[in-house]
Amino acid sequence: MKSPSSLEFLAEALRRLPGVGPKSAQRMAYHLMQHDREGAAMLGRALNQAVEKVQHCALCNTFTEHEVCEVCSNPERDKTLLCVVETPADQLMIEQTMTYKGLYFVLMGHLSPLDGIGPKDIHLEKLIQRASDGVVTEVVLATNFTNEGEATAHYISENLKARGLKVSRLARGVPVGGELEYVDAGTIARAMLDRRAT
Amino acid sequence: MKSPSSLEFLAEALRRLPGVGPKSAQRMAYHLMQHDREGAAMLGRALNQAVEKVQHCALCNTFTEHEVCEVCSNPERDKTLLCVVETPADQLMIEQTMTYKGLYFVLMGHLSPLDGIGPKDIHLEKLIQRASDGVVTEVVLATNFTNEGEATAHYISENLKARGLKVSRLARGVPVGGELEYVDAGTIARAMLDRRAT
Secondary structure (H helix, E strand, C coil): CCCCHHHHHHHHHHCCCCCCCHHHHHHHHHHHHHHCHHHHHHHHHHHHHHHHHCEECCCCCCEECCCCCCCCCCCCCEEEEEEEECCHHHHHHHHHHCCCCEEEEECCCCCEHHHCECCCCCCHHHHHHHHCCCCCCEEEECCCCCHHHHHHHHHHHHHHHCCCCEEEECCCCCCCCCCHHHCCHHHHHHHHHCCCCC | CCCCHHHHHHHHHHCCCCCCCHHHHHHHHHHHHHHCHHHHHHHHHHHHHHHHHCEECCCCCCEECCCCCCCCCCCCCEEEEEEEECCHHHHHHHHHHCCCCEEEEECCCCCEHHHCECCCCCCHHHHHHHHCCCCCCEEEECCCCCHHHHHHHHHHHHHHHCCCCEEEECCCCCCCCCCHHHCCHHHHHHHHHCCCCC
């Protein structure tokens, strides 16, 4: 006895989602068929639509449905600042702070030689070309403060500085609301080194 | 700034999957668009196909692409035995043991009054009708040994016995490979009460 082939195919397809194993995929397939066929149909439409419409912005490389994304085509943005982030989610977080009015470049990943992700995969050529447009005066590196993010920032920084561009990095330090007793030593050490005159 | 609307729609649709929250949904959407568009298209097709083709077996209520499922239409099956399970996954597990050659009835859930799941939602009428076909001589209750599964078994048992049907329940006891020192007291108590002459 086997599951009907459409169900099996559905469970197999659900396994393509990150973090979904065989048991979860089967549970999801059963759930959709038993309790949420409308949701299943909606997800099917959403997938088809996204595959068809979503592309990369010609300028900043983020996801968009147009040739150039909303942010890049906004005339009120400061075109002299370029902020480099790993993912569109990171870009959203920075936007939510309302402290940055420049433009972005989205790497869509980070360097990770062990996983075979090299400079080409994070679109370094496109970034260098974008940053060398003569209008950008400062590149703000906002990759994650993980090992991979730091390595990526370092690599990009070296490349851009070699071309005479001004490069900066988000400040490291004690988080807002942080109590020194509970902050890790590495963060405190960094905050001490980067201390500022008040 | 917002995500492009197709991406937002996709993340929203992914949240219909059980166990997927807003952050996971966004990560899944980005992953599919960035690394696995083929997987996204495949999942879209699988969903459409499943919504269109998968229905419930007229006899046992499991998922099938036909009027009557593969097991119910198999002439080699023992038509006098009917095993009641909660889900198609449970049915698959029993099939894998190769110890049961009768037919099935799949409740597609269990009684759970607190969640508003009553006898109607587990297709009790259909089960009673199925079990009273004059051919079935014994109904084996194989719902889970959880509180809900036990309550469901008890409720079905009372209903079927009132109609003069023979009802049995999977044996409870110490699992194969179980060491008494590490088995919970409830299981040992049950195994003691249900002890068998050898």
